[in-house]
Amino acid sequence: MAAELPDRSHVVVIGGGVIGTSVAYHLTKLGLTDVLLLEQGQLSSGTTWHAAGLVGQLRASESATRLVQYSTQLYAELESETGLSAGYKQCGGVTVARTEDRMIQLRRTAANAAAFNMECELLTPEQALEHYPVMRVDDLVGAIWLPADGKANPTDLTSALAKGARMRGTRVVERTRVTGILTRDGRVSGVKTDKGDVEAEIVVNCAGQWAKQVGAMAGVNVPLHSAEHFYVVTEHIDGVHPDLPILRDPDGYTYFKEEVGGLVIGGFEPEAKPWVSPDDIPYPFEFQLLEEDWDHFEVLMNSALLRIPALEVTGIKKFYNGPESFTPDNQFLLGEAPELGNFFVGAGFNSVGIATAGGAGRALAEWIVNGAPTSDLTGVDIRRFAPFNGNNRWLHDRVAEVLGLHYEVPWPNREMKTARPFRRSPVHHLLEAANANFGSRMGWERANFFAPAGVEPAIEYTWGKPNWLAWSAAEQINTRTAVTVFDQTSFSKYLMVGPDAEAALQWLCTADVGVDIDKAVYTGMLNERGTYESDVTVTRIGAEEFLIVSSAATTERDKDHIRRNLPAGAHAWLVDVTSAYAVFGVMGPHSRDLLSTLTDADLSDDAFPFGTSRQISLGYATVRATRITYVGELGWELYVPTEFAVGVYEDLMSAGQEFGVGRGGYYTIESLRLEKGYRAFGRELTPSENPVEAGLLFACKLKTDIAFLGRAAVEKAKAEGPRRKLVGFRVDSPEAMLWGGELVLRDGAVAGQVTSAAWGETTGACVGLAYVRDTDNCVIDADWVKTGDYQVNVGGELYPMSVSLRPIYDPKSAKIRP
Numbered sequence: 001m002a003a004e005l006p007d008r009s010h011v012v013v014i015g016g017g018v019i020g021t022s023v024a025y026h027l028t029k030l031g032l033t034d035v036l037l038l039e040q041g042q043l044s045s046g047t048t049w050h051a052a053g054l055v056g057q058l059r060a061s062e063s064a065t066r067l068v069q070y071s072t073q074l075y076a077e078l079e080s081e082t083g084l085s086a087g088y089k090q091c092g093g094v095t096v097a098r099t100e101d102r103m104i105q106l107r108r109t110a111a112n113a114a115a116f117n118m119e120c121e122l123l124t125p126e127q128a129l130e131h132y133p134v135m136r137v138d139d140l141v142g143a144i145w146l147p148a149d150g151k152a153n154p155t156d157l158t159s160a161l162a163k164g165a166r167m168r169g170t171r172v173v174e175r176t177r178v179t180g181i182l183t184r185d186g187r188v189s190g191v192k193t194d195k196g197d198v199e200a201e202i203v204v205n206c207a208g209q210w211a212k213q214v215g216a217m218a219g220v221n222v223p224l225h226s227a228e229h230f231y232v233v234t235e236h237i238d239g240v241h242p243d244l245p246i247l248r249d250p251d252g253y254t255y256f257k258e259e260v261g262g263l264v265i266g267g268f269e270p271e272a273k274p275w276v277s278p279d280d281i282p283y284p285f286e287f288q289l290l291e292e293d294w295d296h297f298e299v300l301m302n303s304a305l306l307r308i309p310a311l312e313v314t315g316i317k318k319f320y321n322g323p324e325s326f327t328p329d330n331q332f333l334l335g336e337a338p339e340l341g342n343f344f345v346g347a348g349f350n351s352v353g354i355a356t357a358g359g360a361g362r363a364l365a366e367w368i369v370n371g372a373p374t375s376d377l378t379g380v381d382i383r384r385f386a387p388f389n390g391n392n393r394w395l396h397d398r399v400a401e402v403l404g405l406h407y408e409v410p411w412p413n414r415e416m417k418t419a420r421p422f423r424r425s426p427v428h429h430l431l432e433a434a435n436a437n438f439g440s441r442m443g444w445e446r447a448n449f450f451a452p453a454g455v456e457p458a459i460e461y462t463w464g465k466p467n468w469l470a471w472s473a474a475e476q477i478n479t480r481t482a483v484t485v486f487d488q489t490s491f492s493k494y495l496m497v498g499p500d501a502e503a504a505l506q507w508l509c510t511a512d513v514g515v516d517i518d519k520a521v522y523t524g525m526l527n528e529r530g531t532y533e534s535d536v537t538v539t540r541i542g543a544e545e546f547l548i549v550s551s552a553a554t555t556e557r558d559k560d561h562i563r564r565n566l567p568a569g570a571h572a573w574l575v576d577v578t579s580a581y582a583v584f585g586v587m588g589p590h591s592r593d594l595l596s597t598l599t600d601a602d603l604s605d606d607a608f609p610f611g612t613s614r615q616i617s618l619g620y621a622t623v624r625a626t627r628i629t630y631v632g633e634l635g636w637e638l639y640v641p642t643e644f645a646v647g648v649y650e651d652l653m654s655a656g657q658e659f660g661v662g663r664g665g666y667y668t669i670e671s672l673r674l675e676k677g678y679r680a681f682g683r684e685l686t687p688s689e690n691p692v693e694a695g696l697l698f699a700c701k702l703k704t705d706i707a708f709l710g711r712a713a714v715e716k717a718k719a720e721g722p723r724r725k726l727v728g729f730r731v732d733s734p735e736a737m738l739w740g741g742e743l744v745l746r747d748g749a750v751a752g753q754v755t756s757a758a759w760g761e762t763t764g765a766c767v768g769l770a771y772v773r774d775t776d777n778c779v780i781d782a783d784w785v786k787t788g789d790y791q792v793n794v795g796g797e798l799y800p801m802s803v804s805l806r807p808i809y810d811p812k813s814a815k816i817r818p
Contacts, residue, residue, distance in 0.1 A: 003173045008199035009036035011368070012191050013206055014178050014214055016041075017048035018154060018353055019346050020206035021161035022361025024170045030369045033169030036198065037162070038191070040177040041286035044158040046208045048353070049287055050322035051154040052231055052257060052266050054246055055355040056093055058113055058120065058146055060410070060741075062753075063376045063688070065116050067359025074358040075152055082167065084160040087153025091245050091258075094123070094131050096143040096307075098251035101409055103141045104463045107796035110144055111743035114793075115753045121145040122796075132247050134239045135307050149246050151257055154354050161361075177283065178207075181218035187341035188218065202368060204344045209325040211333075211347035212278035212390070220337040223385045224325040224348035225395035226275040227403050228290055230297045231266025233259055235315040237308075250407035252303030262317065263308065267300040268351070272403035274396045275323045290321040326350050326399045328389055328419075330406070334364055335373070335382045338560035344368055345382050351406065372527055376688040383557040388443060394419045411461035412739035413439070413448075413667075421445045425489040426582050426645035434663055437468065441552045444490035447665040449475065463795055465737045465759070468667070473761040475668040479631055480762055482660035483588035485652050486669060488637065489645070490552035491583050494559065497545045498572040505538060505546055507567050507708055510691060512701040513538045513546070520613045520626050523699055524691060525561065530713025532685040532694070533561045539613045539626060547613075547624075547639075551681055565709055582645035585669075586652065587635035589818065590659040595625070595636060597655045603636075610817055619651040620644075631669060632676030632807070633815055671758040674767045675809035677728040683740070683755045684726055684769050692717045693771065694726050695805065721779035724752065724771045728808050731766045731792060732800040738766040743793040744801075749775045754792065762809055772803070 011032055013024045016039025024037045039045075055072055059065045075088035097103040106122070113120030121144065128143035129135065162172055180192030181203065190199040205222065207214045215222035240258055247256040254267040273296055275281075294301075297319075305311050327333060327348040337343045346364045349356060366374045378384075389395075401418040408414075415438075423443040425431070431438075436447040437457035449468045451457035460467040478484050496505055505513045511523035520539040527533050534554055539547040550558050555578060562574050586595060592603050601616040602608060613626035624639040640648045653661060679685050679694060691697050691714055700714060731738065738757035745751055757768030772788075774780055782805055791798045810816070 003171050005173050005176060005193065005195050006036060006171065006198060008190070009171070010034035010200065011036070011202040011204065012198055012200040013037045013204045014191070015039065015046070015206035015208055015211070016043040016158070016162070016172065016174065017046050017206065017208050018044065018158045018161065018357040019208070019349065019361060020204070021158050021165060022357045023204055023206055023346055023364050024165040025161045026362045026365035027368065028165050028168035028170055030365055032369060035165065035170040036200070037165065037170055037172045038176050038178055038193065039172070039174045041284060042174055043162055043172070044155045045286040046210070047322065047324045048154045048158055050289065050320050051354050052255070052264055053152045053154050053354050054255060054257060055088070055150045055152055056146070056246070057148045058109060058116070058118055060112075061379060062116050064379065065118070067363065068355050069359070070362060071355060071358030072148065072150060075157060078160040078164065082160050082163040084163050085156055086160045087156035088150055089242070090148065090150040091243055092131070093146045093149030093246040093248065094128055094143055095146070095248040095250065096128055097141045098139060100141055101463065102251050104795040105409055106142065106144045108741065111793045112741065113146070114750050115743050119147050131245055134237065134310055135247060136309055151246060152354055157354065157357070178214060181214070181343070183218065183340060188343045202342045202344065204346065204364070204368070206346045208347060209278070209281055209323060211325070211345065213281065215337070215345065218337070218340050218343050220339045220343055220345070221385065221387050221390040222333060222345055222347060222382070223389040223395060224327050224333065225278055225392070225399040226281065226323040226325050227399050228273040228275055228293070228296075228321055229266070229324050229351065229403070230293070230300065231264055231320050232297070232316050233264055233318045233320070234262040234311065235317055236261040237263060237310050237314055249303065249307050252307060253404075253407050254300055254303050254307065256304070256308065262314075265300070265304045267303070268403050268406035269296070269299050270404040270408070272400050274399050277392045277396070279392065290323060292319045292321060324351060326402045328385070328395065328398045328402065330402050331380050332356065332360065333382045334360060334377055334380045335367060338383050338556055350402070373687060376686045378682055378686055381557060383560050384553065386442065386556050394422070409461070412463070413459065414461065415439050415459065425487050426642050427487055427649045430646070430649060431487060431663070436665065439666060441490055442555060444552055446490050446552070447487060447663070449665040449667050450663050463737070469759055472665070472667045472671065473759065475662060475664045476671055476761040478660065478662040479588045479633060479664060479668065479672060481589065482662065483586065483590040483594050483656060484662045484664040484668070485649070485656070486585035486587065486664045487649070488583040488585050491578070492550040492552060492555040492558060493578045493581055494548040495545060495575040495577055496548060496572055497575065499544055500567070500570040500572040501544050501546055504566050504570045504572040506706055508562060508565060509538060510700040510708055510710070510714070512704060512706065513540070515540050517542060518612060518614050520611050520628055524685070524696060526708075526710030526714070527687060528710060528713065529687070530690045530710040530717055531687045532681065532689055533687065534558050535679065535681050535685050537628065541613070541624070554681060580642060582640045582642055584638045584640065584649060584652065585630070585635060586638060587629060587631050587633050589634055589815070591633070591635045594652065594656045594659050594661060598651055601625070605817060618648060621648050623648060629816055630678055631672035632678070632809055634818055667758070670756070671760050671767070674756055674758050674769060675760045675762055675807070677769065677807040679726070679769070680756060689771075690714060690717045693722045693724055721781070723777050723779060724773035725780055725785055725805070726769055726771050727785055727803040727805060728769055729767065729790070729792070729801045729803045730760070730763050730808050732802060734765045736766055736792070736794045736797070736799045738768060738792065738794060740768065744770050744772060745791040745793065745798070746772060746788040751775070751788070751790070760808070767808055
């Protein structure tokens with residue numbers, strides 16, 4: 001594959017592993033034939049060559065599942081196109097459960113498969129033995145069978161993708177190291193290499209565990225860190241043959257794959273072994289492994305000996321210790337970097353690179369060609385991380401936990417333990433003193449709930465009703481009947497300023513934000529396809545100044561979306577003020593009474609109606625008070641300059657004693673917002689949903705002639721009618737505990753999935769939101785929704801549920817406007 005280094009290329013792809021070759025392959029397939037792929041060593045010589053090659057199709061989300069499904073289709077077809085086999089074989093997969101908790105997870109997995117229209121079968125231990133005769137099953141509770149699972153040869157796959165790319169014009173240049181990134185006017189303009197410079201309009205960083213180094217050359221944050229990953233290859237074992245399925249034993253942290261009559265035995269130990277700092281990864285490091293570490297591998301080997309008895313008398317041919325990169329949340333990194341135009345990243349694949357390469361390569365190529373994603377990639381979008389996530393010490397400690405998550409029971413509401421606490425609210429110490437349990441979002445430490453005095457505020461993970469439920473229920477009751485203070489400092493907060501600020505936001509927002517000063521408006525932000533990129537509250541605080549408030553997790557994504565989509569030439573600027581203000585939600589029927597003891601402002605409904613936002617005095621402080629709610633009660637959000645936050649919080653808790661003030665956490669907010677049917681970005685609102693499906697046309701200015709991004713697509717969707725609709729629901733039985741992701745049935749047929757669910761103390765059962773659809777993908781209306789008989793699959797048990805297109809709690813919103 002020797003080739004001359006050109007002076008320029010439209011696209012330069014850095015990295016000749018399975019991801020880089022897939023991106024190059026798909027770019028050429030989409031018509032960009034002027035592509036240069038640079039590899040510092042030989043193709044596949046980095047992390048790719050020592051990958052185990054497992055291809056499991058079923059993932060936690062539908063979008064991730066579709067990526068892998070496409071991968072398997074592509075791998076099966078590559079040989080007919082290129083003449084080179086990807087070494088792909090569909091052999092099926094068996095996943096076993098040693099505990100009832102694991103079996104509940106597998107039942108939920110089977111329900112997900114039904115929702116995604118994939119084949120999956122629940123097995124008894126004896127049935128699992130029929131699929132995998134060389135394993136021990138007397139200690140198992142059950143298993144599942146996924147016939148679509150397969151395996152690929154990583155090196156062969158990379159070669160086939162590279163050849164396919166070359167057949168359509170890609171130039172592949174090996175043994176050429178990128179040493180710098182060229183930029184001009186905020187955009188990439190080429191690369192420096194040890195063999196000369198190359199001009200380029202687009203650069204794609206697929207450098208594997210070197211991707212953080214390459215990103216740093218461009219001032220781009222690529223938060224990943226390598227860890228040592230172990231597997232062994234055994235001698236021949238009787239009964240092991242090429243058609244033997246993949247076996248996963250997650251309770252024992254292990255997986256097994258047939259190879260030349262023996263087994264590849266690997267796994268994901270609970271506590272991983274981070275490798276060197278990302279800045280210190282050696283070069284050259286080509287087709288190399290690290291030293292054997294049998295002590296660290298012992299937990300995996302002991303488990304393997306338990307599952308496969310024949311290993312007691314079987315030799316080991318090879319010990320592999322190959323480093324690979326992991327991200328802070330166990331999801332890979334994809335997309336255009338917010339720091340630099342036309343600089344894209346595809347890296348940090350957390351041991352799923354072979355399975356995901358085909359779909360991820362196509363998704364990134366589509367993003368490059370179309371200028372935006374064409375599907376929901378929120379969970380892997382590089383913009384979910386901020387610059388502070390690139391701290392190497394933080395990454396080192398976090399990655400030690402991340403690798404083990406692959407086979408950890410995916411408990412609902414599971415919180416990371418490592419590298420915390422991280423970002424803290426000004427009143428964090430006061431919440432801690434009040435016995436808060438903290439979760440983490442975008443690095444912020446946030447109160448999940450408050451435990452009673454003298455009780456450890458810990459989460460005991462379970463699929464059933466958790467230990468903290470009674471404490472959250474008490475917070476819910478207090479909010480519905482008295483008044484509760486929530487620390488919501490983690491909100492993302494931005495200012496849009498300038499003479500064209502209103503015009504810019506009218507283009508970006510679905511709702512009409514051309515309102516009077518001191519008015520707040522709830523609105524979506526869409527893409528050209530008319531689907532959601534964010535949902536925010538916009539408050540006009542001046543003639544040329546607007547406050548934008550969004551969710552904690554979307555700071556970098558929001559800023560990037562807004563800046564990229566500002567009208568050309570607009571004199572409007574976005575300023576991130578997230579850390580400048582604490583936010584306290586004061587919510588409940590006595591919220592007005594509490595605040596009135598601390599302010600002279602008239603908070604009556606006539607003087608301060610819903611949607612009003614004003615600067616008021618509060619104790620000794622001056623704050624912005626916005627009358628709005630995310631819990632369905634009378635309430636205000638207080639935007640407090642950080643230096644005044646402690647004093648304001650202390651005043652609220654002190655003055656609130658006579659009104660029964662309590663503290664509330666985010667688990668309570670979740671329950672209350674779902675009883676009220678309020679949507680959340682990332683769950684009900686994603687780049688896969690539009691306002692018609694989400695029931696949010698009221699937040700779209702379609703009755704005006706004001707243009708907004710995505711308007712044409714929304715009008716088209718409205719005219720065509722929705723093929724799915726978001727509904728609220730209440731489970732008829734108080735026994736069921738839902739967490740989100742459960743399968744919904746209508747008249748016994750698959751109808752959709754729960755997007756969010758929680759215990760609703762006011763309604764006395766679990767409540768939530770779900771998208772429902774007809775099995776024939778027909779247009780549906782309110783009558784169709786109302787006439788169905790609904791059930792929800794909760795860990796294999798079916799429970800009747802009542803659905804509604806109106807809020808379950810206070811459908812006329814009388815509680816909000818007393």
